[in-house]
Amino acid sequence: MPEGSSVDAVGAWERYATQTRPRRSMNAAGARTWFNWTQHADHGPNETVLGAVRGRAVLELGSGSGANLAHLATLGAHCIGVDLAPSRENAARQKWGYLSNLDFRTADAVEFLDASSGSFDVVYSVFGATWFCDPGKLFHIVHKRLARGSVFAFSHAARGAVSTDRATVTAKALMRWDHPGGWWAQRLVEAGFGSVTHGIIPAPTPGTPGTLLVRAVAT
């Protein structure tokens, strides 16, 4: 168990993992790897939200089984994924171990960043740790580890849309930071970020939840 993490949080995410189906091996366009910010297949913006990634040091917070990060590795990024649940590191290594420039660690996002001495060019999270960590702690440490001018971006379900989400049901011991884009923008500015943009990516079908996508630049 990562140091300082509650048994409940790790256990809850391990239970969640057992109920999560692996991503398809190919998307609608016939690609073997791809980037998806949303909870809907073949939908929304891709990795270009992050800017150029070739040769850049990229960190994903709450990387799950690593599919988004694997895509960035195929584009030439030097990637590290951090996830609280030990089984996610194993699953990601098994699936993507053949790719170079890609590593996975088991740790709490804040603790990993706190212990890290290096710096990153891009930090992001897709329905991951930014949704479950106190931004008062996480954003300052992300800012500290990001090179100036670098991108920090994250997505999660639009506010109020997740009451039936499996993470809520199976990991309900966990506090979810469920806020609108403007609230996140304020926290980011307080932590030293600028050029903050946020918006809802509408769902592909009416009546289904959209996705909040937030992007900021370390100043």
Ligand SMILES: C[S@@+](CC[C@H](N)C(=O)[O-])C[C@H]1O[C@@H](n2cnc3c(N)ncnc32)[C@H](O)[C@@H]1O
């Ligand atoms: C809903 S899943 C999303 C996984 C992946 N990003 C994806 O899009 O498939 C959330 C992930 O965040 C991880 N997580 C939750 N809290 C975390 C924390 N404090 N530090 C690191 N990872 C965390 C969980 O273990 C889980 O794998």
